[in-house]
Amino acid sequence: YENLDVLPRAFLVADWRWQPAMAAALNALQQTEFDPTVTAVILGNPTAADIQPAAHEPIADQPVILSYAPEEITIAVTTTTPALLVLTDTFYPGWEAAIDGQAAALQQVDGMFRGVFVPAGEHQVTMAYRPDSFKMGLWLTEIGIGVWLLLVAGTAVSWRKTR
Incomplete structure (x- = not known):
């Protein structure tokens, strides 16, 4: 058909x-x-x-x-x-x-x-x-990466101070 x-x-x-x-x-x-x-x-x-x-x-x-x-x-x-x-x-x-x-x-x-x-x-x-859900996910991912970078930087600074 x-x-x-x-x-x-x-x-x-x-x-x-x-x-x-x-x-x-x-x-x-x-x-x-x-x-x-x-x-x-x-x-x-x-x-x-x-x-x-x-x-x-x-x-x-x-x-x-x-x-x-x-x-x-x-x-x-x-x-x-x-x-x-x-x-x-x-x-x-x-x-x-x-x-x-x-x-x-x-x-x-x-x-x-x-x-x-x-x-x-x-x-x-x-x-x-x-979709808004994708935009929100991207925004949350960027925030998560930013927080992770701050934690890594903070850990590196405190590790250097203890040496």
């Missing part, structure tokens, strides 16, 4: 709808007229900074995945209109997005995917997995 309707790994849409809760988002996805290649359903509420939908039609522009690793993905995007870049990888806390090196808000799209608003033009989008 071959699924001929599979979504690409990364694609652009120019139309999206906001849904405040997961139940409402799932309901919108189940509508017979819903086409995920044209319209995205974003979980949450829009802010004034969010790009507004440009059109209810497919975008011919296709993003190009430049690098793909478990913890970081880099995508080249060229689009003539503001768009939502959808990456059909699982949305999960800890993922961060950047456009041309500047932090960007990551959106939960179609219930389970990641997305980021991209303005018209040529851009490089990076999505990196940096």
